[in-house]
Each structure stands twice: as structure tokens, then as C-alpha cells.
Amino acid sequence: MKGTHLGEFEELVLLIIGVLYPDAYGLAIRNEIRKQTGRSAAIGAVHSALSRLEEKGFLKSHLGDSTSERGGRRKKLYIITAEGKKAVEHNRSLRNLLWNQIPDLAWGHS
Amino acid sequence: MKGTHLGEFEELVLLIIGVLYPDAYGLAIRNEIRKQTGRSAAIGAVHSALSRLEEKGFLKSHLGDSTSERGGRRKKLYIITAEGKKAVEHNRSLRNLLWNQIPDLAWGHS
DNA sequence: GGTTTTTTCGTAAATGTAGAACAAATTGAT
DNA sequence: ATCAATTTGTTCTACATTTACGAAAAAACC
Numbered sequence: 717m718k719g720t721h722l723g724e725f726e727e728l729v730l731l732i733i734g735v736l737y738p739d740a741y742g743l744a745i746r747n748e749i750r751k752q753t754g755r756s757a758a759i760g761a762v763h764s765a766l767s768r769l770e771e772k773g774f775l776k777s778h779l780g781d782s783t784s785e786r787g788g789r790r791k792k793l794y795i796i797t798a799e800g801k802k803a804v805e806h807n808r809s810l811r812n813l814l815w816n817q818i819p820d821l822a823w824g825h826s
Numbered sequence: 827m828k829g830t831h832l833g834e835f836e837e838l839v840l841l842i843i844g845v846l847y848p849d850a851y852g853l854a855i856r857n858e859i860r861k862q863t864g865r866s867a868a869i870g871a872v873h874s875a876l877s878r879l880e881e882k883g884f885l886k887s888h889l890g891d892s893t894s895e896r897g898g899r900r901k902k903l904y905i906i907t908a909e910g911k912k913a914v915e916h917n918r919s920l921r922n923l924l925w926n927q928i929p930d931l932a933w934g935h936s
Numbered sequence: 937g938g939t940t941t942t943t944t945c946g947t948a949a950a951t952g953t954a955g956a957a958c959a960a961a962t963t964g965a966t
Numbered sequence: 967a968t969c970a971a972t973t974t975g976t977t978c979t980a981c982a983t984t985t986a987c988g989a990a991a992a993a994a995c996c
Contacts, residue, residue: 723951723984724834731924737932743975753920758954763976768951776935787962788974795935808921810863814841815918822847824908825886833951833984853942868987873943875985897995898941 722774722803728753729765730774730804733794741780741791742766766794774800832884832913838863839875840884840914843904851890851901852876876904884910 722730732748733740746762749755769775780791796804832840842858843850856872859865879885890901906914 721834721950721985724831724837725952727834728924731921731928734928734932735924737929741975752924757952759975760955760978761953763978764952767977787960787972789960789976791974792976796932798934798936801933808925811837811841811918814838814845814862818841818844819847822844822906823911825905826908831952831983835985851942868985869943870945870988871984871986873945877944878984892994896941897939897993899943899993901941902943 722807723765725757725761726765726769726774727804727807729762730769730796730800733775734796738793738795740794745794769800770794772799773797774803832917833875835867835871836875836879836884837914837917839872840879840906840910843885844906848903848905850904855904879910880904882909883907884913 728749729745732745732752735752736744736748742759742763745766746757746759749757749762766775766777770777774797775794776797777792777794780793838859839855842855842862845862846854846858852869852873855876856867856869859867859872876885876887880887884907885904886907887902887904890903892900
């Protein structure tokens with residue numbers, strides 16, 4: 717499955733980076749995940765997902781300006797690549813396709 | 827992450843089971859995945875996802891009729907539970923929420 | 937017994953989780 | 967001005983869960 721698919725957490729991170737554009741970096745992503753989903757991801761989890769996504773070509777990174785205000789290391793900012801967009805859209809349309817083929821009866825058995 | 831989240835492949839399997847209702851079982855699921863997505867999943871991968879989904883309470887299984895025609899073991903048929911439905915819908919609405927917050931500019935950098 | 941269909945089992949690889957260790961930038965004290 | 971303390975952020979290391987693959991075992995029919 718290497719390199720080809722988007723894991724569940726990876727996809728979440730990719731979407732969050734879109735929401736945060738253009739100021740998406742590790743800690744901000746972690747905070748936005750908590751804010752939007754209530755899920756508390758460890759910082760290491762976020763960064764390892766980021767590395768994998770960049771390896772796969774779904775993200776690109778660059779260092780932020782050094783003109784920060786209050787101390788702290790420079791941010792590593794991430795943006796979505798064309799490949800990343802394609803992957804997210806592919807997932808989205810596939811799920812919609814399947815969703816529409818599911819008969820009402822299939823839902824909700826106890 | 828145990829028990830709480832729906833992995834990427836697990837979610838796909840869950841949707842396919844809906845599409846196949848009420849005749850979803852291991853091999854049929856494998857074939858439908860190939861048909862709908864072009865992705866060729868190993869039979870073992872499908873069954874291990876099924877086991878986990880059932881453990882998590884997202885699926886329920888029962889053995890199919892023994893009135894088969896040509897030899898072959900009895901099928902283990904799967905249907906989605908109310909919990910399973912809830913999980914899929916939760917994922918769906920969360921993604922839509924995020925999707926709608928992504929500005930156009932965020933997409934498609936090379 | 938032999939064949940067919942399907943599930944179960946064992947092992948390996950990729951992804952997800954977690955937090956400590958390390959690094960760089962600012963602040964404040966001397 | 968220099969240096970330690972603080973703050974903010976990333977990298978590293980270890981382990982758990984999920985996904986992948988295919989051989990082996992089961993069950994049904996001839």
C-alpha cells in the first residue's frame with residue numbers, strides 16, 4: 717500500500733492543512749484538529765503524518781519568516797500540492813459514488 | 827486508536843457491504859472492491875478488516891443458508907449495525923464540514 | 937476421496953500513537 | 967552586550983494498530 721493510499725489520519729491532516737491555509741504547521745494543525753473534531757492528537761503523530769505526506773508528494777513545505785514575535789523556533793509551513801488535491805478529490809468522489817449505491821434497507825440493523 | 831476509529835480500508839469495506847446488501851461476504855466484498863475502485867485487495871486483508879469491524883460493533887454476521895449449489899463452505903454474511911451507520915455518517919459530515927472551510931487558494935500548488 | 941468455495945491463520949509491512957529529546961528564537965538579568 | 971531561562975517548534979525513538987499477502991484448514995457438494 718506504500719505511497720499510494722491516504723490513511724485515515726493522513727486524510728484528516730491534509731484537510732486541516734487546507735482549512736489553515738496558508739498558516740499550517742505542526743502545532744497549529746494539532747490545535748485545529750482538536751478544535752474541529754475534539755480529537756486530541758499527539759504532536760509526534762501529527763509530524764509523522766506530515767513527513768509521510770510530504771514523502772508521498774501530497775504536501776510541500778517551506779520555513780516561515782524569521783520575523784516572529786515571541787521566541788520560538790521557525791515554523792515549517794505546509795501547503796497542499798496538485799497531487800494532494802487529486803488524492804483528496806478522488807477519495808471524496810469514490811465515497812459519494814458508493815454512498816449513492818447503498819439501498820436504504822442496508823442501514824441500521826441492530 | 828483501538829476500537830474508536832475507522833481506518834481507511836475499514837471504511838471502504840463498510841461502504842461496500844452496504845452496496846452489496848444483503849449478500850456481503852468475504853470474496854464478494856473483495857470482488858466488489860476491485861469492480862468499484864480498481865484496487866485489488868488480498869482476501870486476508872478483507873477478512874481481517876471484517877473481524878475488526880465486527881469486534882468494534884460496526885458489523886454483525888450470520889452464516890448463510892446451506893442450500894448452496896456447487897460445493898463450497900457456507901458464506902459468512904455481514905450487515906451494518908446502527909453503530910456502523912453512525913460511524914460512517916460521522917466521518918462523512920466531518921469531512922464535508924472541513925471541505926467547506928477550505929479556501930480555493932489552498933488547492934493545487936505544485 | 938476429490939473438487940470447489942470460503943474462511944482462518946501466520947507473518948510482514950505501512951500507518952497511527954505517544955512523548956521525550958533536541959533546536960532555534962526571544963526575553964530578561966547581570 | 968552576553969548568557970541563561972523561557973517559549974515555541976521540530977526531530978527522534980519506541981511501540982500499537984491497521985493493512986497486506988498467501989498458505990493452510992474447513993465445510994459443502996460430487
